[in-house]
Amino acid sequence: MFFFNPEYPVNPVKKIIFNSAKVLQKMKFTGNRALILGGSCDLAISLARRMIEAELFPILTYRNEKGREYISKNLKDCQKKYSSLYLEFGNRDSIDSLLHQTGDVIDFMVDFVQGNFESLVASADIEDVYSYFAENVSFRAEIVKRVARIMMKNKRGRLIFISSAAAKRPNPGQGFYAAAKLASEAIYKNLGLELGGHGITTVTLRPGYIDSGRGKKFIQDHSKEIIDKVPIKRALTKKEVAEAILFYLSNSAAGFNATEIPMDGGLTAGK
Amino acid sequence: MDILEEITEILAEILDIENHNISPETYLIRELGAESIDLLELAVAINSGFNIDVNDDEIFLRKLRDYITEAEQQNKNILQYLVKNLPFLSHKRLENIIADLEGGPTLKVKDLISYIEWQNHGT
Numbered sequence: 001m002f003f004f005n006p007e008y009p010v011n012p013v014k015k016i017i018f019n020s021a022k023v024l025q026k027m028k029f030t031g032n033r034a035l036i037l038g039g040s041c042d043l044a045i046s047l048a049r050r051m052i053e054a055e056l057f058p059i060l061t062y063r064n065e066k067g068r069e070y071i072s073k074n075l076k077d078c079q080k081k082y083s084s085l086y087l088e089f090g091n092r093d094s095i096d097s098l099l100h101q102t103g104d105v106i107d108f109m110v111d112f113v114q115g116n117f118e119s120l121v122a123s124a125d126i127e128d129v130y131s132y133f134a135e136n137v138s139f140r141a142e143i144v145k146r147v148a149r150i151m152m153k154n155k156r157g158r159l160i161f162i163s164s165a166a167a168k169r170p171n172p173g174q175g176f177y178a179a180a181k182l183a184s185e186a187i188y189k190n191l192g193l194e195l196g197g198h199g200i201t202t203v204t205l206r207p208g209y210i211d212s213g214r215g216k217k218f219i220q221d222h223s224k225e226i227i228d229k230v231p232i233k234r235a236l237t238k239k240e241v242a243e244a245i246l247f248y249l250s251n252s253a254a255g256f257n258a259t260e261i262p263m264d265g266g267l268t269a270g271k
Numbered sequence: 272m273d274i275l276e277e278i279t280e281i282l283a284e285i286l287d288i289e290n291h292n293i294s295p296e297t298y299l300i301r302e303l304g305a306e307s308i309d310l311l312e313l314a315v316a317i318n319s320g321f322n323i324d325v326n327d328d329e330i331f332l333r334k335l336r337d338y339i340t341e342a343e344q345q346n347k348n349i350l351q352y353l354v355k356n357l358p359f360l361s362h363k364r365l366e367n368i369i370a371d372l373e374g375g376p377t378l379k380v381k382d383l384i385s386y387i388e389w390q391n392h393g394t
Contacts, residue, residue, distance in 0.1 A: 104319075152315040194308065 027054055027250040030156055031107020034249070035147065036060045038112030039084060040067030042212045043162075045074045046242040047110060052081045054246060059102060061087035087143075089113050090135040095143055099150070106150050108249050109159045111140070111188075114181065118173045129176060136180040141187050148191055148200060157200040158249055161188040165208040165264040185260055192258030201257040203248050205241075208264025212238035231266030274321075274384050281316045282380070285309050295381035299331075301374065317383070323390040330386045332357065332378050335368070359389035 034051055036044050039060020048058040048071075062068045062084055071084045087098045117132045119125070144159070151157025163181045170178035185204045192202035209226050211219050219226060219235045227233045244263055247253055262268055272280075279293045286303055299305040305313070310331050318325045328334055334356070342352035353365045360368070360382065368377045 149315050149318070152312065153319045197308075198312070 027246065027252065029054065029056060029107075029250055031105075031158075032057050033102070033105050034058050034108035034110065035102060035106050036110050036112065037087065037143070038114070040070045041112055043210065043238050043241055044110070044112050045071065046212075046238045047245055048075060048082055049078070050242050050246050052078050056108070056249075058082045059106075060084045061098065063088040089115065089139050090131075092139070092142065095146060099146060102150075104150060105154060106147055107154070107157060109147050109157070110245060110249070111144075111159070111161045111184075113140070114162075114164075114177070117176045117180075119176065120173055121175045124176065132176055133180060133183075137183045137187075140184050144187055144191060148195060151200045152195065152198055155199045157195075159188060159191065159200070159202045160245055160248055161185060161202065161204045162245070163204045163206045163260065165206050165262065165268050167206055167260075168262070168268050189258045189260070196257050201254065203253070203256050204260040205245065205248065206260055206262045206264065206268070207236060207241055208262070208267040209235040210238060210241055211235040212241075229267060230264070231269070234265070236263065236265060274387055275380070277320060278317075278380060278383055278387075281313065281320060285312050285316065293380060295379065295384065297380045298376065299378045299380065299383075300376035313383075317387065321387050321391070323387060325386075325390075329357070329359075330383060332368075332376075332382065335377065336372075339369075339372075359386045361385070 032055075034056050036048060036058050038044055039048070039058075040062045044060060048060055051058045060071050060082060062071055063086070068084055068086075075082055085098050085101050086094055088094045113136075115132060115136050117128065119128070147159070148157065161184060163185050164177075166174050167178050167181035167185060188202040188204055191200065195201075209215055209219055209230060215235070226235055241263065248256060248261075275295060279290050282288070282293055282299075282303070283290045286305060286309060288303065292303070297303060299310075310327065314325045314327045314330065317323070317330070335353070338353055338356050339349055341347075342349045349369060350362065350365055353360075353369070354362060357365065364382070364385070371377050
């Protein structure tokens with residue numbers, strides 16, 4: 001409870017923001033090593049920073065040299081508190097190499113990876129459709145399977161899939177993107193259903209508009225439309241999303257399993 | 272600890288049963304009631320305990336009946352077809368399996384041991 005003290009007139013909201021790093025440190029986690037797939041996106045880097053503050057050890061994956069450099073540049077003040085490893089969705093050999101280097105302990109996995117594919121269903125190049133699902137669904141199934149088996153050895157693990165509000169409410173042209181997201185959500189959901197009793201649980205988050213990465217320019221170009229559509233009248237910040245992910249990894253959120261949680265400011269709640 | 276002892280320990284823990292109920296001739300599914308989630312746990316424990324790659328479909332003979340159907344459809348000798356597709360099992364064991372199909376799932380503890388020995392020898 002906040003008591004107003006006239007000697008120290010502190011704005012309670014500012015006080016809470018000021019203490020957010022301490023709040024992160026107070027979250028309790030079962031485990032330490034967190035694999036972040038798609039580690040070179042801004043959201044992943046923001047999450048990695050908060051993980052480090054919470055004394056977790058993030059392992060961020062990158063798919064090319066540019067990604068590796070981007071991670072290194074943005075976390076240059078966090079040397080030895082994280083690692084970065086190569087993983088390219090679609091390249092099955094890269095899974096062997098990744099898991100060989102991560103070793104036998106992965107306590108958490110956060111999956112940001114998603115190739116973009118915009119096309120009207122009736123005009124899509126069908127070869128692109130086949131390869132898109134191979135990369136974004138089948139490959140994901142393989143890495144989820146293999147990480148789950150590593151987690152089974154340690155009898156614990158928590159996986160979070162970052163889906164999208166578009167999985168529930170796609171725009172024209174997002175049919176394949178939404179289909180791949182929904183298929184991936186189903187893989188994670190079933191994993192939590194099947195292995196929950198073995199200490200391995202899953203959550204899918206469905207963020208809406210985020211002022212970060214791929215969505216940033218869209219949000220800048222369509223700010224009025226977003227304000228009209230989203231009940232909270234703004235896009236989410238990457239900090240908000242990163243802190244929510246960290247919460248869902250924490251012991252306090254252990255009761256959430258095999259489920260999808262919208263985080264879209266109410267975007268998909270109404271008509 | 273030999274392979275049988277180690278497998279017995281693993282099975283006893285996963286299925287929450289006494290070690291003396293397990294022998295090489297014990298049926299995993301028919302007698303011990305192992306379910307798919309138990310077999311998954313067993314595969315992970317074998318992978319970890321014996322440091323070998325485990326293909327769940329192979330070690331648990333999941334495609335046995337598919338192979339038999341394929342052999343029949345292609346007019347091939349069933350035993351020879353199984354020898355080719357389940358190379359870790361002996362001719363004698365495969366003959367016994369073919370004779371035993373009507374009784375239900377044929378997987379025995381000794382089949383797991385054969386798979387582990389086969390993987391250990393890198394064949």
